[in-house]
Amino acid sequence: MRISDHIHSNEYPASYYAATCNDTAGFSALSGDETFDVCIIGGGFSGVATALHLSERGFKVCVVEQNKIGWGATGRNGGHIIGGYAYSMWENKSKIDSFGEAGTKALWDMSIECVDIIKNWVEKYNIDCDLEFGFIDVAMKKSELEWLKKSADTLADRNYPYETKILNKEELSDYVVSDQYIGGRTNDGWGQAHVLNLVLGEARAAEKLGATIYEHAEVSDIIHGARPRVVTKTGTITADFVVVTGNGYLGNLVPKLASRVLPAGSYIIATEPLSDEQIAATAPKGWPTCDQRWALDYFRVTNDKRLLFGGMATYSGRHPKNIKAVLEPKLHKVFPILKDVKIDYEWGGYMGIGLNRIPMLGRLSDNVYFATGYGGHGVAPTHMSAKLISEAIAGQAERYDIVASVKHMPFPGGRHLMQPAYAVGMAYYKLRDAIGW
Structure with missing residues (x-):
């Protein structure tokens, strides 16, 4: 197209x-x-x-x-290398049961193997792409932290081969320094790359x-x-x-x-290179990070010490005229200490959603x-x-x-009505995020 x-x-x-x-x-x-x-x-x-x-x-x-x-x-x-699927099926028993025991095991194994493919190819073909491992999911409220604990238990029950840890707010500060979050979950099996x-x-x-x-x-x-x-x-x-x-x-x-x-818009900004002090005061390990909201924020520190920050998606087919003007306030809410940092890049594009x-x-x-x-x-x-x-x-x-x-059903209304219909649905979930429901 x-x-x-x-x-x-x-x-x-x-x-x-x-x-x-x-x-x-x-x-x-x-x-x-x-x-x-x-x-x-x-x-x-x-x-x-x-x-x-x-x-x-x-x-x-x-x-x-x-x-x-x-x-x-x-x-x-955003350059996040995450296993699994956009929809977390492992806590949904009816969904799991529909695949049967053999199918469920295969899906689980593939959710891990997908990351291993990248890791193996980067090594085998000597691909220079700043590949690093370590990832953190952060929680803004108690219910989100409880969900992260539940998902960590699921990983352990299924013998996930990489270390995960649940962090309280104090422990989280070794990874992310922000008043927006109350805890998190690390995952050594996920990571980041220059995509x-x-x-x-x-x-x-x-x-x-x-x-x-x-x-x-x-x-x-x-x-x-x-x-x-x-x-x-x-x-x-x-x-x-x-x-x-x-x-x-x-x-x-x-x-x-x-x-x-559905082509859904997604947008990112990148700061100028940060000082070591600024990194220590925001994202000390530089790990890719996501929150748990429907309309989530995500960020990571690049190999040349920039903070990449995304936090907006559109479903109407219209792009913001000024991406920086939309995302910079979100960045400053998470990291007020970066309010005087210059934004060097802003861009966006479409992801495909079923x-x-x-x-x-x-x-x-x-x-x-x-x-x-x-x-x-x-x-x-x-x-x-x-x-x-x-x-x-x-x-x-x-x-x-x-x-x-x-099975993948078509969006109600087909190609022409799916964007406005989905936009209305996501507005509901964004409202839930806003009121903490």
């Missing part, structure tokens, strides 16, 4: 990630007709990771991206294994058949399999997905797969979805079938 507004152009946004990107060489342009084993639509984490998984298996693969690799949500997000450098590093790794990456190749049609064809303005690709990604930027290319994935906030995997036809709808929680789960699709294409569909069995 071609987008042109004040936060989108054909190039990268004016973000911290784009300004500190370590690979600016770009990739090929598609010209003419080509043939591959697999054609992947979309150059974000889902698409690039699928290309790398399949390239490791020896498939002849291409990626077609309408703008630049990592241009969408992949290169615009644009991560996806570019994965794309280069796939390229070295034989994959072809095409940029500025907008797809206008998918022609299904025994050997489906992907049509762009500058060429056509024929393949044995097609994989459709794109998340909140897929547009109307696939009507079935357009009515099930009704049940569980990633959507499936087939549009026997040889056309899709992966989308990560609900703002996609850096790690995209890598797992990519692995499942690569397994299915290679003839090992057992794990893929478990995730693909999850």
Whole structure:
């Protein structure tokens, strides 16, 4: 979907990630007709990771991206590497029971494996992306802290392989110094990365294994058949399999997905580099941090000592005219000590949200797969979805079938009414946040 507004152009946004990107060489342009084993639509984490998984298996693969690799949500997000799913199903017995014992175990294992994929690839392919581990969830009220305790117990009961700790307010000050929070939960198995450098590093790794990456190749049609064809303005690709990604930027290319994935706006600011004293007085360990509200704040300290802070989402299709003006007061509420710190970058983009906030995997036809709808929680789960699709294409569909069995209903009102309807629903939850309900 071609987008042109004040936060989108054909190039990268004016973000911290784009300004500190370590690979600016770009990739090929598609010209003419080509043939591959697999054609992947979309150059974000889902698409690039699928290309790398399949390239490791020896498939002849291409990626077609309408703008630049990592241009969408992949290169615009907060950089938090979080396992699991956007919807925490583990405390929901009826949801768990619906998958059966074997299915539940597989889903649990995959919720951990998704982070391990990133960790292993960064080491294997020597990807320079500031990968670090350590994460903290913070609570603003007693009920939230109780939920974090319950979730920590669930992790322990399921033999989660990484350390987690529940912190009271005094203990929390070793990690986050703010009057807004009363406690938290650490997780040594989650972390952070420079996400644009991560996806570019994965794309280069796939390229070295034989994959072809095409940029500025907008797809206008998918022609299904025994050997489906992907049509762009500058060429056509024929393949044995097609994989459709794109998340909140897929547009109307696939009507079935357009009515099930809501493009929701998300926005971030980045400060100038902080002094060691400022970091010690705000986020001493620099760990990525999220609160527990529906309309949550999240932040982390980058490798060059900037604070990245996000705390706004829009569901109406309209972007704020001035992102800094909206987010800076939120930053100052959490960290008043930073009220005189300069904001160097502001940017935003779309994430893709489904009704049940569980990633959507499936087939549009026997040889056309899709992966989308990560609900703002996609850096790690995209890598797992990519692995499942690569397994299915290679003839090992057992794990893929478990995730693909999850039903995803269209939004009420379809493509045209889902944004205003969802905006009304989220306004209700934002009100709950505001009154502490």
